[in-house]
Amino acid sequence: MLLRALTLLTVSLLLPLMARAELIAGSSDPKIAQLTPMRNGLSAITLVWAIPDLAMNRVLSLNAGLSTAISSGTAEMSAFEAETYREVNGISLGISTQPTDIALTLTAPHAAFPDALAHLNALLVNPAFSQDWYKRQSLLLAPVKVTKNRRPSHVINVLADYVRFPVATDGTDTSQADYVFGLPHQIIIRTQERDPSPLIQTAINGLPLRNAPVPSDHAPKEPASLPKGIIFAPDSDGQETLIIAVHHSLFDTPEQQVRANLLMDYMGANQGSEMFRIIRQEMRAAYDPASVFRQTARDHALLALSATVSTPEWPAVLETIRTIYETTRAGDVGAQGLANNHRRLLRGFEYKFATNPSWSAMQFLFEYPDGTTGDVQIPLFSALVKAKLDEVAKQGADSLPPFSDYLIVLIGGTLPPSAEMQSDGYCELSLSQPLRRCLEQMNAAQQ
């Protein structure tokens, strides 16, 4: 009740100041979750707002808007002074987007945390919103053209955006957008304090509420899928071709998801992997053969295998990737290698949970999109701890889709896929076009 009373009082004070700005806020008291303290000397808080419009252009605009809001300074500090204050006190701010939320995470050393929360509050209640800064942030956060630098991580990022936010634009001109960020709908805190209420109060004091809940626009009716087939972006400048095979998978259970993650890691997550052993050390064909398991929602992930090779070799290397994948999927998996990957993945989860509040908040939000007042349990973590490795190998076909369901992306060089390969779906992409153009075109043709 105390939170609500303070909040409503502030709403009446703030509303006249933000006549032109879009208010991003919840319409009731935020749900609060306290996770165990981090073990790196830092405390953290994550404020989570629902994204009001899930069209990609609006998500990008909101991202740039939040970045602008937290860069604008406070009533007592200029933007530059505020940045300096954060630097000298070891305070950092980070923004991430989830399938339906945008999250702002602040981390600070334990001793500086209370002051850091007061600073965060001062940033959010300050109504100044620089259009110059927003313009710059919009440029910095614009989607990359993956044909330029051809980093597999860039391709994955673009695909993750596509499956989460399949509507490219709602036609709104966002070049002059203006935002005010009010009370979030969820707060996740990591602190050593047993009672974090005073800290949370410091962070959200005076933030306005929305009068009524507003459903998100342009939410996909069902999880977006990637098309099958091949996308080819030819480039005569250079003799390198990036091969990336990718699938957006939906899992029935956390156990199935963990099995898929472990098998993908077995294939290409490190230097002990099959892709490294065969494609790099035996074929001598690529420096960077690798697999990726990128969670995009609670029970969704992008599965990818990639390598950058000399252009004439891409058909042979793609065939090798296919063989490694199907062999692994059929259960031909070395026990020691799988055990190594299970240990690595477990340690990776432990480390990220203990040191990365943004990642931990993402996992919490996947499981509790509307918050919880009970005990927190993440079934994915339990499934990883309890994974039975012999079952992982045996159930490969149940955990991974057939390779024929994968989308193949080829960027660079001038050797096109054969007519036979093109028959399952094909799109040629010029270097100046975004990858999304081909995704939309192929998906439309296949529906």
Next chain:
Amino acid sequence: MFRFLVAVFLTLLPLSVAAQEVIPLKNTGGLHSAYVVPRNDFNRVDVQVLVLSGSYDDPVVSGTAHFLEHLAAFSADTYVLRQPRERDLFAKTSAVATIYTNSGHPAEIDRLMKLSRALLDTPELPEDFLQSEKNIVERETFLRERQFPTRWLRRKALQNLYGSTRGRANDIIADVPKLSLEAALDFHAKHYVPSNIMLIISGNIPPELAEKKVAEYFGDTKASEPPEKWWLNEKPAPGLRKIERLSSNRLYDDTLVYSKFVQYPVEDTSIDLQGEFFIGVSIFESRIREALIFNSFNIQSVNTSFFLAKNGDMEMVSFLVPMPGVSFEQAMEEFESTIATLLDTPPDAQEIETARKRNAAHAISAARRPDDFLSFLENVGSDGLPPISPGTYAELIESTSDAEVLGFLKSLIAPAPVSAIFASKEG
């Protein structure tokens, strides 16, 4: 229950962040030097081998040191482990050093020391593997070239700055096809000698045990003449001001590269400059950012890197992305005029103290993460100077006077040889 599960997860993780003393070791045979940096907040030990030669030391063909890094790492791994690899190799070739890191549980110290010691032996692998590793280096070189345009933009700027394609500049793309196994093994014989190698052992290990292990595994090595750093004598032409224009479809944005060469007088080595270097650079970057990012909106982003050689030579390379509609000339004029007037209002004691705090916060942050902690140790150590830990860094920063910082900044903004690239994006 979540809390219980988390408690299980955290048993191996760091408990706190503490200062770290850098202790020189004795009985190190012919090694250049060896140090131990004890810390028990990570339950691991890292053994870093710093070969004090890197890409600047390449012979005629650029990339030789990097090619050898691949061979030496795989050779040591194969020689010691003799089984399918369960770990990733961590090796890198920087400008002035080639660094190998072997990490593990404290109980694995002997294995880590064997892997480190094996790097001094001539690489032994099947002949076809040695030869074909050139293909992998070629793939890696082209990959990096494509993925990180700053690499080739920087290379072009330094080629123009030094008027050379060797030493502090290089010509890696043209040279990759010329890599040879013979040249790599010659490089090993010349540079992978004890007197050119620094060892840093850090983590959960008592100093006396570290000393014992260094003596056990390196005590038999003999001192010899370290290779000459010939490139330290190559300087840009006085008064140089060269601008090159180019365009590429590999760029996301129009990019201005601005490189500058500054000479600082040193009595012996640049170790005496480290404190004012770190504080001065912090003030420089902060003032540039205030002027170009906070008080003006003609620049989208500005990022600057600094390399201070052990003889006091410093390279500054800045990457600026102008906002749409802002020309390269306009961006460069704004950047240069900002630098020229940077000290019109000299930094007062409070601003210098703020820079000290900013550096201290950075050091504390680095100490929290194992990889950043190791990078910290490598930074100054790569020049053959005693490594600085985040803990000792705080002392260094505190002991640097305001006058020393001001002197450093005055030299940094003074006219000096410059080369710039105006790189336009295509498509």
